[in-house]
Amino acid sequence: MIKEYILQNWALILLLTAFVILLKTTVFLEKKVIRRMIFLIAVIFVLSVSVFFEFYLAKIGQMRELRMVLMSLRYSATPFIIAMILFTLVKKARWHVFIPAIALTVVNVISIFTGIVFGLSESGELQRGPLGYLPFIAVGAYSFFLVFVLIRQSNKQATEIIPIVFLSFAFVTGLILPFVLGKDYAVIFCTTIAIALFVYYVFSILQQTKKDALTGLLNRHAYYAELADNPKDITALVSIDMNGLKRVNDTGGHDAGDEAILTLAMCFMRAAKSRQLVYRVGGDEFVIVCRKTDESDVKQLIERIEKNVSATVYSCSIGYSYSPDGSKTIDQMLKESDEMMYEQKARHYRENGDETKASKISPAPTETTETQR
Numbered sequence: 001m002i003k004e005y006i007l008q009n010w011a012l013i014l015l016l017t018a019f020v021i022l023l024k025t026t027v028f029l030e031k032k033v034i035r036r037m038i039f040l041i042a043v044i045f046v047l048s049v050s051v052f053f054e055f056y057l058a059k060i061g062q063m064r065e066l067r068m069v070l071m072s073l074r075y076s077a078t079p080f081i082i083a084m085i086l087f088t089l090v091k092k093a094r095w096h097v098f099i100p101a102i103a104l105t106v107v108n109v110i111s112i113f114t115g116i117v118f119g120l121s122e123s124g125e126l127q128r129g130p131l132g133y134l135p136f137i138a139v140g141a142y143s144f145f146l147v148f149v150l151i152r153q154s155n156k157q158a159t160e161i162i163p164i165v166f167l168s169f170a171f172v173t174g175l176i177l178p179f180v181l182g183k184d185y186a187v188i189f190c191t192t193i194a195i196a197l198f199v200y201y202v203f204s205i206l207q208q209t210k211k212d213a214l215t216g217l218l219n220r221h222a223y224y225a226e227l228a229d230n231p232k233d234i235t236a237l238v239s240i241d242m243n244g245l246k247r248v249n250d251t252g253g254h255d256a257g258d259e260a261i262l263t264l265a266m267c268f269m270r271a272a273k274s275r276q277l278v279y280r281v282g283g284d285e286f287v288i289v290c291r292k293t294d295e296s297d298v299k300q301l302i303e304r305i306e307k308n309v310s311a312t313v314y315s316c317s318i319g320y321s322y323s324p325d326g327s328k329t330i331d332q333m334l335k336e337s338d339e340m341m342y343e344q345k346a347r348h349y350r351e352n353g354d355e356t357k358a359s360k361i362s363p364a365p366t367e368t369t370e371t372q373r
Helices: 002-025 031-060 064-089 095-114 134-153 158-210 220-228 245-252 254-271 295-310 330-351 355-360
Strands: 118-120 126-128 234-242 276-280 285-291 316-322
Touching (some): 031 158, 064 118, 064 134, 095 118, 095 134, 234 295, 254 276, 254 285
Antiparallel strands (some): 276 285
């Protein structure tokens, strides 16, 4: 039996082993993310063993009760795996993402005794109960939510969207192929999910050189590369600077400062749409590069940012420069957006009774594209 398992799952074993080795040697991911990924790999491996044993028992026609338990495990595994992916990959995800998966598991366990989801006929064939399609509905809902959240926290570039779509496609096949291939699809399901996760991981690592480690936003190097790429298509630049970061650091420490920056970054990311890329270019400094965007869209972007930020305990100052026909140089646009942002920052401190700090604010020397060259 062990020989049969190895022959049937050798590609999966090699892939999961390579995955663990890469995770153990990477320097790009947080330790908690690595631990969760390795746990996820272990779950996929255990599921592959469970599925193999379930089909082996079906083949020899023995231990009907144990088959029911293993079927319950198989039907519960996919929602749990997606929940684990959410918990691992999504910033600030909480254990609450497991609640639907846990509820489905309870229903599947009850089904062992009642047959409300699945059962076995006297001849050992699968029989669907009144809730027979519930596991598929749960997987569909989880998959939709996973794609929505991952895209929402991404920088909306093709290089980030493609692996997300690929990952979701793997789960969608889990909804369709069982009806096309029958129960035999379960044999290749674990390998399918492992490949999708591995591809997503490889794409993610390739993107790390472009991303800010704390916020997940595009970083300074990616920002200057973006400015150099078809600058005539850049119609607007939005400069953003957090208000009061020093006070947050002084009162709560640098962890509190990091939390503030991460919170604001999520506000900016959620506000940005296509052709609006968000960059962290300094400690509390951000720039949004807008390509082929109308000024009304830029103003709506700023309104969304202000709305998102107003729901937090933090604040920021925003300025922008617009060039509809590409007549302004990047350096001119940077200067204009910075000046507007610093005017708003000074006004913020005056309105909060800090005239001393407001009087000290003046536009810092802008590091232009010429300076970079």
